[in-house]
Amino acid sequence: MSSNILVLNSGSSSLKFAIIEPAEETTLVSGLVDRIGQDSATIKIKFADKDSVTTPYPKADHHQALLKVLDQINADGGDLTLAGIGHRVVHGGEFFRQSVTITPTVLAQIKACNHLAPLHNPANVVGIDAISEELPDLPQVAVFDTAFHQSIPAHAFTYALPNELYKKHSLRRYGFHGTSHRYVTMEAAKRLDKPVAQVNLVTAHLGNGCSATAVHLGKSVDTSMGLTPLEGLVMGTRCGDVDPGLLLHLIDSQGYSPDELNKMLNKESGLLGISGLSNDMRTLLHAETEGDRQAALAISVFCYRLAKTIAGLAVSAHPLDALVFTGGIGENASLIRQRVCQQLALLGISIDPSVNKLHGKDHSGVISDSQSKLPVLVIPTNEELLIAKDTLALVSSVAQ
Secondary structure (H helix, E strand, C coil): CCCEEEEEEEECEEEEEEEEEEECCCEEEEEEEECCCCCCCEEEECCCCCCEEEEECCCHHHHHHHHHHHHHHHCCCCCCCCCCCCCECCCCCCCCCCCEEHHHHHHHHHHHHHHHHHCCHHHHHHHHHHHHHHCCCEEEEECCCHHHHHCHHHHHHHHCCCHHHHHHHCCCCCCCCCCHHHHHHHHHHHHHHHCCCCCCCCEEEEEECCEEEEEEEEEEEEEECCCCCCCCCCCCCCCCCCHHHHHHHHHHHCCCCCHHHHHHHHHHHHHHHHHCCCHHHHHHHHHHHHHCHHHHHHHHHHHHHHHHHHHHHHHHHHHCEEEEEEEHHHHCCCHHHHHHHHHHHHCCCCCHHHHHHCCCCCCCCCCCCCCCCCEEEECCCCCCHHHHHHHHHHHHHHHC
């Protein structure tokens, strides 16, 4: 029986996909359909033993794009029989504490969370519906960004707003990047030689979107993102935490509309907003060396806010076993890790500059030095693999 899992991440204008053999942790196919619905839409696909191929596919919708992907896999992939499909679903609200097999009831509950993630959940549902139509006999599994954080206690997820807003509209902190935080928690436990249920961490997922999570006894107990992925750390184009009164000021004094605020806060702020140059940390680090003061300020704000958040989350993760960096910036930007850790001396952290520059490779990911009171690790995340593992486990249990 095949154990290959098709992993789908259906976004508003993109479709990321992979076929993974979870037991062997092997990626057989990976790819991306980008700019869906536009004239410039393309499909990039790579088989494990071949070079990637990019082909234009103008104005294709999600369903057409998925059909094309399946056709190319069948034509060029040989015997890639699937055992099931795992979907990344952004928001599971308070319905889901773990990954689940998709049923009509589950799908209805996912749709009931659309108002909590209007840019993401409807696109996730499109992917589920497309698979249901094209591959109706294959089981589908939903893996939620929010599920790992459903262990957060009420004192950490409750906003200090009228309680009716929570009771009637489910307005609370949910947190995101849960699949990534869960994956690196499991990996960190292995490297620390501790059972997952005994490990205490602060994990920092740093990319264009950024979040940090406190893990206590293997469970998420606090996180920086909130009702939406806008709260918390400074990100590529998202502002993170701001004074709510500032937003009221922009509405009252500057005449901002809700749409204008949404665009500014999500797409024009963060590293891009401060620097006026780019949301890409690599570009900003280079610009800083060229004397760009705004790029330097953007980096300083990013690192300071991250260090302050990590220090705060350490309260919930006490006694802390390790600090973990992951994500594109977390895994590859040694200077950012160095600056953040320098500001965390109160935790007894010190890192080895030479090992840090190598991103902890050949040292089990450890970049802290022998004097550090706390291990600091760099662990590459692999959300797709975790989705595939969850999917295979659920598919196998149903088959039995």
